[in-house]
Amino acid sequence: MEQCGGTIQEGRGVGPLMHARVVVLTLLLLVSAMGNLQTERQGEETGSVSSEASGRSNHTSNLSWGPSSGLNVFVVPGGFIVLSINITNSANVSDPVDFTILGQSGWNCYWNATSIPCHQPNSIEMAPGYLAWPKFDIHVPVVVNGTPSAFVRHPFTLTATSSLDGAKVDYSFTLEVDAWHAVRIDSGAANLTLDPGLKQSTPITARNLGNAPASIVARVVPLGADGEPLPGIDPAISFLHDGWLVGIFNIHLLNGPGAQGMLPYTAVTVDLEVQPPSLSSADIRIGVVVWSAMNPYEPVMVEVNATIVWERAGAFVVDDDCRDDLLPNGFCNSAISVTNNGNFEDTFEIVVESTEWLRADLSRSLIVVPKGETVEAATLMLRVDGMVPAFSHGQAEISLQLSDGTVLATHEMDVRVGPLVDWDLKAVESSTDSRDNVSVAFTLRNLGNGEDGLQITLHVDMNVEHGLVPPDGASHGAVDGIPRYFEIGNVPPGVNFTFRAWMHIPRDMEANGTVTMTVEMQSTLKPEIVFINETAEPFLAEAYRPENILEPTAWDNFERQMASIWNQFNGLCLTMLVAIMGGLALYQATLYRKRRDEEWKAKLKSQEPPEREEPEDWLSKFKEGAVAVPGVVAGAVLEAPRVAAKVFTDLFASKTTKRRKERPPPNPDLLDAANTVLTHHEKDKELERLNDLAAGLDDDSDKHPANVLLPDAKEPDTGRTVRKPKRKVKGRKAPTKVTDDEAEDDLPDFISSKSKRAATKKAESKDSQAVTPPAELDGDEEFDLDL
Numbered sequence: 183m184e185q186c187g188g189t190i191q192e193g194r195g196v197g198p199l200m201h202a203r204v205v206v207l208t209l210l211l212l213v214s215a216m217g218n219l220q221t222e223r224q225g226e227e228t229g230s231v232s233s234e235a236s237g238r239s240n241h242t243s244n245l246s247w248g249p250s251s252g253l254n255v256f257v258v259p260g261g262f263i264v265l266s267i268n269i270t271n272s273a274n275v276s277d278p279v280d281f282t283i284l285g286q287s288g289w290n291c292y293w294n295a296t297s298i299p300c301h302q303p304n305s306i307e308m309a310p311g312y313l314a315w316p317k318f319d320i321h322v323p324v325v326v327n328g329t330p331s332a333f334v335r336h337p338f339t340l341t342a343t344s345s346l347d348g349a350k351v352d353y354s355f356t357l358e359v360d361a362w363h364a365v366r367i368d369s370g371a372a373n374l375t376l377d378p379g380l381k382q383s384t385p386i387t388a389r390n391l392g393n394a395p396a397s398i399v400a401r402v403v404p405l406g407a408d409g410e411p412l413p414g415i416d417p418a419i420s421f422l423h424d425g426w427l428v429g430i431f432n433i434h435l436l437n438g439p440g441a442q443g444m445l446p447y448t449a450v451t452v453d454l455e456v457q458p459p460s461l462s463s464a465d466i467r468i469g470v471v472v473w474s475a476m477n478p479y480e481p482v483m484v485e486v487n488a489t490i491v492w493e494r495a496g497a498f499v500v501d502d503d504c505r506d507d508l509l510p511n512g513f514c515n516s517a518i519s520v521t522n523n524g525n526f527e528d529t530f531e532i533v534v535e536s537t538e539w540l541r542a543d544l545s546r547s548l549i550v551v552p553k554g555e556t557v558e559a560a561t562l563m564l565r566v567d568g569m570v571p572a573f574s575h576g577q578a579e580i581s582l583q584l585s586d587g588t589v590l591a592t593h594e595m596d597v598r599v600g601p602l603v604d605w606d607l608k609a610v611e612s613s614t615d616s617r618d619n620v621s622v623a624f625t626l627r628n629l630g631n632g633e634d635g636l637q638i639t640l641h642v643d644m645n646v647e648h649g650l651v652p653p654d655g656a657s658h659g660a661v662d663g664i665p666r667y668f669e670i671g672n673v674p675p676g677v678n679f680t681f682r683a684w685m686h687i688p689r690d691m692e693a694n695g696t697v698t699m700t701v702e703m704q705s706t707l708k709p710e711i712v713f714i715n716e717t718a719e720p721f722l723a724e725a726y727r728p729e730n731i732l733e734p735t736a737w738d739n740f741e742r743q744m745a746s747i748w749n750q751f752n753g754l755c756l757t758m759l760v761a762i763m764g765g766l767a768l769y770q771a772t773l774y775r776k777r778r779d780e781e782w783k784a785k786l787k788s789q790e791p792p793e794r795e796e797p798e799d800w801l802s803k804f805k806e807g808a809v810a811v812p813g814v815v816a817g818a819v820l821e822a823p824r825v826a827a828k829v830f831t832d833l834f835a836s837k838t839t840k841r842r843k844e845r846p847p848p849n850p851d852l853l854d855a856a857n858t859v860l861t862h863h864e865k866d867k868e869l870e871r872l873n874d875l876a877a878g879l880d881d882d883s884d885k886h887p888a889n890v891l892l893p894d895a896k897e898p899d900t901g902r903t904v905r906k907p908k909r910k911v912k913g914r915k916a917p918t919k920v921t922d923d924e925a926e927d928d929l930p931d932f933i934s935s936k937s938k939r940a941a942t943k944k945a946e947s948k949d950s951q952a953v954t955p956p957a958e959l960d961g962d963e964e965f966d967l968d969l
Contacts, residue, residue: 241273241275241346241347242273242346242347243271243273243277243344243345243346243347243349244271244272244273245269245270245271245272245273245277245279245308245342245344245349245351246269246270246272246351247267247268247269247270247342247351247353248267248268248269248270248313249267249268249353251352251353251354251355252354252355252356253355253356254335254355254356254357254358255355255356255357255358256357256358256359256360257320257322257357257358257359257360258322258359258360258362259322259323259324259325259330259359259360259362259393260322260323260324260325261321261322262319262320262321262322263319263320263322263357264294264317264318264319265317265318265320265355266294266315266316266317266318267315267316267340267353267355268313268314268315269308269313269314269315269316269342269351269353270311270312270313270314271308271309271310271311271312271314272310272311273310273346274310275310275346276307276308276309276310276312277308277344277345277346278305278306278307278308278345279305279306279307279308279314279342279343279344279345280303280304280305280342280343280345281303281304281305281306281316281340281341281342281343282300282301282302282303282304282340282341282343283300283301283318283338283339283340283341284301284338284339284341285300285320285336285337285338285339286330286336286337286338288323288330289320289321289322289323289336289357290320290321290323291318291319291320291321291338292318292319292321293316293317293318293319294317294318294319295317300318300320303343304316304318316340316342318340320338320357322357322359325359325362325364325391325392325393327446327447328390328391328392328393328445328446328447329393329446329447330359330393331359331393331394331446332358332359332360332361332362332392332393332394332446333358333361333394334358334359335356335357335358336356336357336358336359337354337355337356338354338355338356338357339352339353339354340352340353340354340355341353359393361392361393361394361476362392362393362394363392363394363396363474363476363477364391364392364474364477364480365388365389365390365391365392365398365472365473365474365481365482366388366389366391366482367386367387367388367389367470367472367482367483367484368387368388368389368449369385369386369387370384370385370386370387370454370470370484370486371484371485371486372384372486372487373486373487373488373489374456374486374487374488374489375489375491376456376458376488376489376490376491377458377490377491377493377525377526377553378458378459378460378461378462378490378492378525378526378553379457379458379459379460379461379526380458380525381455381456381457381458382455382456382458382488383431383453383454383455383456384453384454384456384486385451385452385453385454386400386430386451386452386453386454386470386472386484387449387450387451388400388436388449388450388451388452388472389447389448389449390443390444390445390446390447390448390449390474391446391447392446392474392476392477393446394443394446394476395438395442395443395444395445395446396443396444396474396475396476396477397436397437397438397441397443397444397474397475397476398436398444398450398472398473398474398475399436399472399473399474399475399478400430400433400436400452400470400471400472401417401418401419401430401470401471401472402417402418402419402420402421402428402429402430402454402468402469402470402471403415403416403417403418403421403468403469403471404421404423404426404428404466404467404468404469405467405468405469405485406467407467409467409469409485411469417469417471419433423466424459424464424466425458425459425461425464426456426457426458426459426464426466426488427456427457428454428455428456428457428466428468429454429455430452430453430454430455430470431452431453431454431455432451432452432453433452435450435451435452436450436452438450443475454468454470454486456468456486456488458488458490459490460526460527461490462490462492462526463490463491463492464489464490465487465488465489465490466487466488467485467486467487468485468486468487468488469483469484469485469486470483470484470485470486471483472484491525492524492525492526493524493525493526494524494526494528494584494588495522495523495524495590496520496521496522496523496524496528496530496551496582496584496590496591497520497521497523497582497590497591498518498519498520498521498530498532498559498580498582498591498593499518499519499521500516500517500518500562500580500593500595501516501517501518501519502516502595503515503516503517504516504564504595504597506600507598507599507600507601508564508565508566508597508598508599508600509566509599509600509602509631510566510568510569510570510599510602510631511565511566511567511568511569512565512566512600513563513564513565513566514563514564514597515561515562515563516561516562516563516564516595517558517561517562518532518558518559518560518561518562518580519556519557519558519559520532520549520551520556520557520559520582521551521555521556522551522552522553522554522555522556523554524553525553526553527550527551527552527553528550528551528553528584528585529548529549529550529551529584529585530548530549530550530551530559530582530583530584530585530590531547531548531549531582531583531584531585532544532547532548532549532559532560532580532581532582532583533547533580533581533583534562534578534579534580534581535578535579535581536564536576536577536578536579537576537577537578537597539566539567539568539570539574539576540564540565540566540567540576540577540578540597541564541565541566541567542562542563542564542578543562543563543565544560544561544562544563545560545561545562546559546560547560562578562580564578564595564597566597566599569602569631569675570599570631571599571631571632571675572599572600572601572602572630572631572632573598573599573600573601573632574598574599575596575597575598575599576596576597576598576599577594577595577596577597578594578595578597579592579593579594579595580592580593580594580595581593599631601630601631601632601707602629602630602631602632603630603632603634603705603707603708603711604628604629604630604711605626605627605628605629605630605634605636605703605705605711605713606626606627606629607624607625607626607703607713607715608625608626608627608678609623609624609625610622610623610624610625610715611623612717614687614719618686618687618689619684619685619686619687620684620685620686620687620699620717620719621682621683621684622682622683622684622699622701622715622717623680623681623682624680624681624682624683624701624703624715625678625679625680626678626679626680626703626713627676627677627678627679628673628674628675628676628677628679629675629676630675630707631675632675632707633671633672633673633674633675634671634673634675634705634706634707634708635669635670635671635672635673635705635706635707636669636670636673636679636703636704636705636706637667637668637669637703637704637705637706638650638652638667638668638669638670638681638701638702638703638704639666639667639701639702639704640666640667640683640699640700640701641666641699641700641701641702642685642697642698642699642700643697643698643700644688644697645688646685646686646687646688646697647685647686648666648683648684648685648686648699649664649665649666649683649684649685650664650665650666650667650668650681650682650683650684651681651682651683651684652665652668652670652681653670653679653680653681655670656668656669656670656681657669657670668681669706671706683699683701683717685697685699685719687719687721688721689724690724691721691722691723691724692723692724692725693723694720694721694722694723694726695720695721696718696719696720696721697718697719697721698716698717698718698719699716699717699719700714700715700716700717701714701715701716701717702714703715
């Protein structure tokens, strides 16, 4: 608890809390002053008694402050405070006392109700025991650049100087400035120019103007046309408005080191990021609001204007593929690539202007190119339209334009028409006059686009007179005027060129023949263009010439007609002859096949066994009452005596022997024993057959059964079935035949010998019925199936 012994009065800027502090300090100073006054009075009474007793007077000063030093007072920046500290003159004489105050630089201190600075003495006449209250005013400076700092005690010293002996008595106190919070935006107001859809950031620097550490809050808000925040929208860290995305980043720096707040008069820079919409033009007004977290009632704001500026630029590249000469009606293609150098997606137009005879065709003229990209926009086809003269020069100008017609770039292309060499042999006219002179006229037309020449060569494969008739202007080297080769040049395009070749038909020849005249026409500019014409004229030997041949007889005419008919219809006659011969052969084959089928059916029917007659069948013959007796004499019919059926039956029964008495059935034990023997023999027989089959399967040296059963080609058999000998398997012994004695031994002892023999015979008979042994043949007999 700080000791107090004076009064305090504060000026402007004093709040209720400060008034309470002043009242408390005043009460404490009064209580202390009253105690000191009573003590001084007791001392004066003692001193006076002593002085009177001693008879001496005291001129030494005795000043004392009421409160003890160390008073600390809270003050408000920019205000003032009135202080009054009591002091007592404890000397026995009056003492004029000078008071001065030494304080902080920049703090103004004046003696109360005066304009006298506190560093100038203020004199007060103090009688013995007098209690004085020197009063002074201290003006607290405003906070500038973070000073005066809060929570720091600023020392002051009040000095009282006695005029009696010059003794000085000091009273020290401190003033502590309350915390004051404010912020300022050092930089941030800007006019931003943005590309469409491209984010951009700008720095915002905020400074703590207070005298104590504090955090700073920064927010953004869209502003209206009047520069005020839009209604209904509160400042926030970020907002989205009309496609604009705005936000504050790195705001954690506003909390200061260790999030303890920014120190007084320190600045921190944060980033304001603006993301514009993808539009060609738009703008927005952004308010950046900053305040101290300890004083949210005094925010400051700076305005940032952002505008989208559409920068339109572009370039194009032509892949020129038209460097070679173009022939008439020929064309070339060039690829055009467009690059958007602007800051937004744009539409470009490609415009081509060309020479009249040079036709330019674009695959497309409008192209949309994204920002910063290069696309293959179109293909340009340049065509030489029509038969343009050779070596003509044309030009095509390509320009890249914006949609509003602004030309961004141009490119020129030069095209030259190449020479087209082409000829057409339009007509060849051949004629023969009465003097056996063959003449051929040739007409050619220059179909090219420039002048060209021809080289004409004549050749005849026989030694006859021949030559060329060149047109005017042709050059040749013949001295006799009958050239066989000539040249002509500068034939204009579209002009016909005609010349003639001739030869004589040979005479006095011993055999007929053909004379051939060959004419070669070759282009001068393009030697690979060659026309070759061969005129073949048959000639007759002198013996066959019309004037030397007699008229044919009637027989000659008949032979010619028959030869002509045969030559014309010999193929049809041969075809009909072959068809008739084939039909006869097919008919004979059909008859032979039918006869063989009837013979085979008869053979099969003769080999069928007779139908088995059952007792019921022949007994049924007697149920009719009489039996017919077959005749014994050929050609005669004898009638047998007829008797009744019942009579015949009685007579037949009387002649038969009587039936023996039925024997008693055999002993059941004997039957069981016989059954055992029979079962044993059946097993052995079956095992032997299985062994034969297995051995036949394992024998690889034998032929396949299907091949074995095939008939022998050398000795054909008339029957359908031929027996073959049983195959003998190597390495297998013949089955052992069980004798009757051995079979009897297998039976039990209690059976008699006669019964054993009977059982054995019965078993053998049963075995022969149950299992039929394979046929055994000697020699080379075979079983065969004539399939």
